[in-house]
Amino acid sequence: MSTATAHKSDGPVLDWAAGHGPVTGALSATTGAFAIATTGAATAMPPGWALAVGAAGALGHTIVGLRLRNAGRTLTTRAASWLIGAGWTTWAMTHGPLTWAALGSLATIGVGIGAAARSAALYEEAREEEAHATEQRQIATDLSAERRTIAAEWADRIQRVCGITVRVLGVEMWPTGAGFSLDAELPPGGATWSKVAAESARLSADARLPHGCTATAVPGIDQGRVIIDVTTVNVLEETRTYPSEYGPLSVLTGIPWGYRTNAEPVLAYLREQCALVVGPTGSGKTNMVHSILAGFARAQDVLTWVIDLNAGSAGLPWVLPALSGEIQSEEGKPVRPGVDWLAGTFEEAAAMLDAAVRIAKHRKMAYQDVLAKANTDLLPIDRRTPQIMLVIDEGAEILVSTDRQMRKLAEKILEVIRIARAMGLRTVLTALGATGSVLGNLMIRREAKVRVALTGGETEGMDLSKMFPGTRGLRVDQAPFKGAGFMSTPESPVALFKAWRIKPNQIREITAATSERHPVLDVVSAKAAGPAYARRWDTDRTAWMREHTPDAGSSGDGLKLTALSRQDTAEPVSPEEAMLRAFREQIDEQFDTAPDPNTPEADSADPAAGGGGLNLSALRGEQDSPAQREALALLLAAGPEGTGASAIARALADAHGTTRQTVVGWLKTWVNDRTAVRVGEGTKARYVHARHAPQTPED
Numbered sequence: 100m101s102t103a104t105a106h107k108s109d110g111p112v113l114d115w116a117a118g119h120g121p122v123t124g125a126l127s128a129t130t131g132a133f134a135i136a137t138t139g140a141a142t143a144m145p146p147g148w149a150l151a152v153g154a155a156g157a158l159g160h161t162i163v164g165l166r167l168r169n170a171g172r173t174l175t176t177r178a179a180s181w182l183i184g185a186g187w188t189t190w191a192m193t194h195g196p197l198t199w200a201a202l203g204s205l206a207t208i209g210v211g212i213g214a215a216a217r218s219a220a221l222y223e224e225a226r227e228e229e230a231h232a233t234e235q236r237q238i239a240t241d242l243s244a245e246r247r248t249i250a251a252e253w254a255d256r257i258q259r260v261c262g263i264t265v266r267v268l269g270v271e272m273w274p275t276g277a278g279f280s281l282d283a284e285l286p287p288g289g290a291t292w293s294k295v296a297a298e299s300a301r302l303s304a305d306a307r308l309p310h311g312c313t314a315t316a317v318p319g320i321d322q323g324r325v326i327i328d329v330t331t332v333n334v335l336e337e338t339r340t341y342p343s344e345y346g347p348l349s350v351l352t353g354i355p356w357g358y359r360t361n362a363e364p365v366l367a368y369l370r371e372q373c374a375l376v377v378g379p380t381g382s383g384k385t386n387m388v389h390s391i392l393a394g395f396a397r398a399q400d401v402l403t404w405v406i407d408l409n410a411g412s413a414g415l416p417w418v419l420p421a422l423s424g425e426i427q428s429e430e431g432k433p434v435r436p437g438v439d440w441l442a443g444t445f446e447e448a449a450a451m452l453d454a455a456v457r458i459a460k461h462r463k464m465a466y467q468d469v470l471a472k473a474n475t476d477l478l479p480i481d482r483r484t485p486q487i488m489l490v491i492d493e494g495a496e497i498l499v500s501t502d503r504q505m506r507k508l509a510e511k512i513l514e515v516i517r518i519a520r521a522m523g524l525r526t527v528l529t530a531l532g533a534t535g536s537v538l539g540n541l542m543i544r545r546e547a548k549v550r551v552a553l554t555g556g557e558t559e560g561m562d563l564s565k566m567f568p569g570t571r572g573l574r575v576d577q578a579p580f581k582g583a584g585f586m587s588t589p590e591s592p593v594a595l596f597k598a599w600r601i602k603p604n605q606i607r608e609i610t611a612a613t614s615e616r617h618p619v620l621d622v623v624s625a626k627a628a629g630p631a632y633a634r635r636w637d638t639d640r641t642a643w644m645r646e647h648t649p650d651a652g653s654s655g656d657g658l659k660l661t662a663l664s665r666q667d668t669a670e671p672v673s674p675e676e677a678m679l680r681a682f683r684e685q686i687d688e689q690f691d692t693a694p695d696p697n698t699p700e701a702d703s704a705d706p707a708a709g710g711g712g713l714n715l716s717a718l719r720g721e722q723d724s725p726a727q728r729e730a731l732a733l734l735l736a737a738g739p740e741g742t743g744a745s746a747i748a749r750a751l752a753d754a755h756g757t758t759r760q761t762v763v764g765w766l767k768t769w770v771n772d773r774t775a776v777r778v779g780e781g782t783k784a785r786y787v788h789a790r791h792a793p794q795t796p797e798d
């Protein structure tokens with residue numbers, strides 16, 4: 100290495116690390132040698148130096164080669180070429196490098212080195228690369244010929260059909276093989292991209308595209324350009340199952356809802372938007388709702404609340420397998436349901452919507468400092484402060500119902516839509532039809548810009564121009580397949596799309612795979628939501644689930660609980676009680692919850708009600724002081740690192756005047772009831788929330 104440094108400072112730069120092919124490799128050695136010889140001669144460098152430089156070159160190449168893990172054969176070839184070069188340099192310096200003899204001999208050496216390199220593995224690599232490049236060049240030539248033909252054909256077609264003379268600047272073939280995109284320049288004189296868009300159907304017909312394929316125009320890079328996406332293969336015709344990769348998602352980076360005609364996924368960004376999914380009976384709406392719930396279940400910062408007054412069928416497959424203990428996580432642990440709250444009755448739906456409104460209002464007050472700190476009026480959503488997505492099946496019908504009860508729900512739904520955007524609560528409403536009365540609602544028109552119309556070939560109640568105002572040329576018969584239709588978002592203009600097919604086995608898989616990933620409602624929101632939320636899995640409140648479970652008829656006694664079969668059934672236990680008991684056990688086991696003597700359940704005069712509550716540790720002690728709740732939130736937020744009494748006390752001192760001693764008391768209680776664990780000793784002692792605690796053998 101010292102040679103290299105010395106050489107660097109006082110000689111020509113020899114690039115040892117540069118990638119050399121058989122020809123450039125030889126050139127490098129020979130030109131390097133030539134440079135040294137000329138420099139050497141000009142500066143009267145003693146000829147011995149050239150030999151040293153050659154040796155350095157050989158060494159340098161060897162070292163670099165070793166680093167690059169070149170084959171031994173290649174290394175030898177490289178090192179040898181430097182030594183030969185050094186020999187020439189010595190000779191040339193004594194005779195003058197600019198003589199023909201010297202130059203000729205150098206060229207010979209170069210050829211010799213090249214010949215040697217040719218036999219080395221390095222050359223093989225280079226040859227492969229070269230062959231690959233030639234092949235690519237050939238493909239590119241063929242492709243550009245094809246592209247030129249397409250460009251000419253479509254410029255001609257647009258002229259004929261739209262009466263506009265465009266210049267096609269580029270043709271991009273889609274990697275999925277399902278079509279291509281044209282980038283065209285509009286002629287001067289006021290032609291707009293929408294003029295081409297309006298003729299989409301006629302362009303498709305003129306191009307004789309297969310059924311279900313379209314030529315869709317969208318704005319180009321500026322207003323004088325237009326992009327035309329042409330599908331040539333109908334991927335909507337095929338059934339594609341929900342992608343089997345269930346990795347984490349975020350509401351901030353978009354949730355995939357299906358795929359476009361080019362087979363690319365289409366994302367819904369719902370941090371600020373609500374959504375409206377219209378699909379008549381049989382169009383694949385239920386399936387679409389499941390794939391939407393799948394996306395939300397995968398998200399790390401979303402809690403899904405489902406309202407389905409139609410026997411809760413939209414949410415049950417996400418709840419029952421988990422509640423009944425039918426599925427387990429990979430580690431054999433019980434799993435949490437794939438949705439966080441399911442309402443199948445009017446009362447439950449009303450309770451849920453009231454809780455949502457309370458959360459929105461309370462978050463607005465309680466998170467003022469967070470908003471100020473982040474300098475935003477949009478609550479920063481993350482795992483600790485999750486977004487609540489309310490999925491309301493046939494919610495649009497609730498909105499336009501004249502029934503007195505439904506009107507009440509409608510008002511609450513509209514209130515959530517109206518007040519809760521900034522505070523991270525958004526809705527997905529489905530509708531059987533895109534009727535004027537649904538879309539006539541200003542709130543829906545303004546807030547629900549993520550829109551889906553599942554056509555499935557249905558024409559009834561399907562006014563696409565109302566769903567997607569300002570667009571023409573959309574025809575219901577372009578997507579006559581179940582689960583297919585049109586989707587538009589503020590980021591992705593309306594175009595054909597299809598939902599993935601998702602079956603119960605995948606719903607179970609996703610429930611299991613995402614169980615650990617679901618966030619827990621932040622303490623501020625849980626407090627606002629109150630017992631209506633904390634006791635959402637109570638026996639009386641979930642009784643309807645059993646009534647509507649498909650198993651109820653076949654087995655005669657409701658849910659087939661694995662827990663039930665294990666039970667000592669000396670006393671007859673109702674299936675729903677058993678289900679809830681099993682679920683509570685699972686939750687307790689997983690979240691380290693313990694019966695809290697201070698919870699309302701324990702005070703309740705009704706022992707049945709007392710046994711029916713769910714007591715998540717994050718919600719413990721509704722009556723705890725705000726300071727104590729905040730301390731618990733800090734402990735939870737500290738994650739596996741944990742925190743200490745002093746740090747918590749410091750954080751609470753200003754707002755609540757809490758002393759370290761008080762915090763020490765709380766921490767002791769939490770350690771005793773296993774809400775927290777103490778790790779480390781003495782000054783290193785820290786407290787970790789049970790949810791983040793390292794597993795102990797005892798656990």
Ligand SMILES: Nc1ncnc2c1ncn2[C@@H]1O[C@H](COP(=O)(O)OP(=O)(O)OP(=O)(O)O)[C@@H](O)[C@H]1O
Pocket residue numbers: 337338339378379380381382383384385386387581582583597598599600601
């Ligand atoms: N994305 C899809 N890909 C392929 N097939 C689908 C898709 N979506 C739905 N289907 C088919 O259509 C059938 C009906 O779907 P689904 O139950 O979701 O419709 P729906 O509109 O909710 O109808 P209903 O209101 O009658 O329940 C499914 O059983 C399935 O065979």
